[in-house]
Amino acid sequence: MIGRREFVVGAAAVGLMIEQRISHAAASQPATRINFEIPAGACDCHTHIHGDPAKFPWFAKRTYTPEMALPEEMSALHKALNIQRVVIVTPSVYGPDNSATIYGMAARGKDARGVAVIDDKTTDAELDRLASLGFKGIRLNLSTAGINDPKVATESFVRAADRVKTRNWHIQLNTTLPVIAAMKDTLAASPVTLVFDHYGNANEELGVAQPGFSDLVSLVKSGKAYVKISVTAGPRQNYAYFTPLAQMLIDRILWGTNWPHPNSVGGSASTVSPLWQVDDGLVFNLLPTWAPDAAVRKKILVDNPARLYEF
Known part of the structure; x- marks a missing residue:
């Protein structure tokens, strides 16, 4: 039988664990100090x-289950990176339920914007509500859903564009270069601004000549699209491969951490996939290599997000 003293000690230990869970992130935190000047109003565009x-149930049809990543942890990340603003994107593990994103946005107030996930059951009244809360676009997460058929992807895109084209919202696409190449004519005629996730999911080691990358660049140079230079998956041994990709897209780049670095590879709904432990300070310090001009970095970190997300 547990005595009173053992109970008190045990309860204190549990309380300490909870306190540590909030004040010391399980999700990754920067280990490397930022070594360049961050302009005021800088934005992390992908979190x-x-x-x-218990408060924000996972989507029943999710393909993986992540560890928790809380607003307090995100604030600690951005304090370390000297980042003021944030765009929070609803991840696939919530389906069309944007409640957790709203929770995160509320914690950051006027410095937060959201990108929602919707489905055919999402009403116009709900879109109005999301707009009032600071949402500025919707995401089509085709890659995580395993949608690689250009016909299916195009149909999903056309339906989404029809829903938001009168709202001055954008559509954010998480898809592959082959799908982008196959959809290029539809995308070029899009009635809304486009945002491509994660370098268009280019394979950084294949460089700028890989199939489909030129189509992505063409969409960017036309003024139709932005590209998020947010790095997926776990830590890399060599981030230099990203340099030529970033420099080809430089005028219409949005920078993002992809925090808390979810690991969806080989995941399932029944087991928890540990978050990748990525040093976001190390990755952020690569930006001056990708964009040596401080004025260009301000455009990437401040001006482009301010225009797209209406800060």
Whole structure:
């Protein structure tokens, strides 16, 4: 039988664990100090919140289950990176439920914007509500859903564009270069601004000549699209491969961490996939290599996000 003293000590230990869980992130935090000047109003354009599942239940049809990643942890990340603003994107693990994203946005107030996930059941009244809360676009997460058929992808895109074209919202696409290449004519005629996730999911080691990358560049140079230079998956041994990709896209880049670095590879709904432990300070310090001109970095970190997300 547990005595009173053992109970008190045990309860204190549990309380300490909870306190540490909030003040010392399980999700990654920067280990490297930032070594260049960050302009005021800089924005991390690609993050997610994974709330307490008791309050924010996971989507039943999710393909993986992540660890929690809370607003307090995100704020600690951005304090270390000298980042003021944030765009929170609803991850696939919530389906069309944007509640956890709203929770994260509320914690950051006027410095936060959101990108929602919707489905055919999402009403216009709900879109109005999301707009009032600071959402500025919707995401089509085709890659995580395993949608690689250009016909299916095009149909999804056309339906989405029809829903938001009168709202001055954008559509953010998480898809592959082959799908982008196959859809290029539809995308070029898009009635809304486009944002491509994660370098268009280019394979950085294949460089700028890989199939489909020139189509992505053409969409960017036409003024139709932005590209998020947010790095997926875990830590890299060599980030230099990203340099030529970033420099080809430089005028219409949005920078993002992809925090808390969810690991969806080989995941399942029944087991928790540990978050990747990425040193976002190390990755952020690569930006001056990708964009040596401080004025260009201000455009990437401040001006482009301010225009697209209406800060």
